[in-house]
Amino acid sequence: MFTLIRNKSFFSKVLFVSAFLFMGCERDKDQESINIVITTKISFISETTAIGGGRIDNDGKGVVISRGICWDTVPLPTIQNIKTVDGYGDGSFISELKYLSPNTDYHVRAYASNAEGTTYGEEVTFKTNGSDLPIVQTAPLSLVTSTTGKSGGTIVFEGKGGVTARGVCWSVNPLPTIADQKTNNGMGIGSFSSTIVGLHSDSTYYVRAYATNNVGTAYGNSVYLKPLKSTIKDIDGNVYTTVAIGTQVWTVENLNVTKYKNGDPIEKIQDKSLWNNTETGAYCNYDNDVSNSNIYGKLYNWYAASDERNIAPEGWHVATYDEYLVLIDYLGGPWEAAEKMNNGSFKALPGGKRNRDGIFFDKGSLPYFWTATEYHEGSAWARYLLLDEGELNIINLSKNYGFSIRCIRD
Structure with missing residues (x-):
């Protein structure tokens, strides 16, 4: 069972399948149906x-x-x-x-x-406790490239005396201080934006907002920063473009690999009956035609998506149910996310699906994506985007469906 959210002003219809239902009712209940x-x-x-x-x-x-x-x-x-x-x-x-x-x-x-x-x-x-030092929060990272990134912070409490300096500091150490590299983004309470520069793509950094008053310097939470490599390769040598969306980094293309990360082959199944009855990882090309995979990637059952040998490139994994929720929230909620994931930098490629009976549907019309999250023994969470009227849907399906896969950086 699933619920549709419609926005007829959209020219594209994005239907996400997952197990999350966006609630329209919120009330205290005393009936027998409550938890x-x-x-x-x-x-x-x-x-x-x-x-x-x-x-x-x-x-x-x-x-x-x-x-x-x-x-x-x-x-x-x-x-x-x-x-x-x-x-x-x-x-x-x-x-x-x-x-x-x-x-x-x-x-x-x-x-x-x-x-x-x-x-x-x-x-x-x-x-909450009181404080003489300022209280500062570190802003999430965004617009991360191979050499730069954006962050900032919010001064929510000045402590004793006004804030005389604020900004972010960063280092390869988990708890950077103003003795490391830093920005200076003015004074006083409120929010500020900072540009982080001089990064190296082979290093890992940590970023903290800071605020100084006449008592001392206080720091916000430490945020992990991994400069972006613009492309990555899977074990087969397929190249994927990557994009930072909020605090997450996603692949822009659908997965097209035929081996797990350790080199073990993923079984290729073309036969309809075998596809329906397998309980191990498998993939196929849409209509069993390899030319379709050159554009849309391959279709995988959930057993392949969740296999502990990891189907994703090194340093990446199949996105989970909760990670898709983070993406939807960052893009503005279900209505806005539907349109942005279709037309924005996520580029939801409509690779279609293979039903558990082995029949193919919807290539060029609908993108379907597995998550790595199981619902119960017989089904798992999936998300699919219907490209037509701005709908967002969420449901769980049999693990023997064949869907596309998007990967997210560890």
Whole structure:
């Protein structure tokens, strides 16, 4: 079962298949269909961060498709306030509260959403610590090239005295300081942007925002920076263009490899019956015609996509369900992401699919992408983009379907 989100102003229709459903209803419920939600006590409290979480007891009350915590400075927060999304299903989970204000009281509730709505746990409260030093947050990296990158930060609290210097610093060491390379991006509270230069593509760097007042210098969180190599190769020698989208780096072309990273061959299956009955990794060319793979890459079953020998190039992996959620969020949510992934730098190539009965469909019309995330023993999460009216859909399918694969950098 899946839900469609339509935007008729789009000239292209992008339908993502995955197991995530975008909820249209959010409400407290007392009916028998609700889940039992427990909010855990807040711990590891600092000036701007804390750790929370919860536990979901499903008890057969409907599949939990989204869970996390929400918080605000007033009682009874909901998912309309600031929230985390910490996966799906029942069981315990841990959440990180970020971007808090020092010396401030907060109210927190765990939540669980299913097809019937959203259920909340009991509210817990806590207070953040105070500080004399500034409080600064490091901005995510973007526009990373082989020699440069963009970052910055936000001064959310000046401490004692005004902020007299702010910027980012970077180094090959995990905790860079202003004694390393740095920018100087003005003074005072608020957000700023920084350009990082002088990088080498064979090195790994770490970036932190900093802020200095008359008490001393404070630092934001450390962000991992790997300069971009514009192309990569798989074990067969196929070359893929790469692109940075937010904090992630993706391949622009669909995977076209015939071996796992260790050199073991991936089985090629053309026969319809064999394709339907296999429970090991396999690939095929669309219509069993290798010329189609030159444009759209190969089609793989989920067993190949998830094999521990890794089907992706060195330093890369098949994107997971959660990594696609990060991409969708960065692109502005389901409506905007659908159009941008079709027409933007992701370049969703419509390689079509092979059904589990071995029949081919939709080449040149629809791109389908496996994720590396299993739903249950018989199915896994997939995403496919329908190129027509701006729709975004999410579902789980049999592991014997043949879909394209996009890789993401480790």
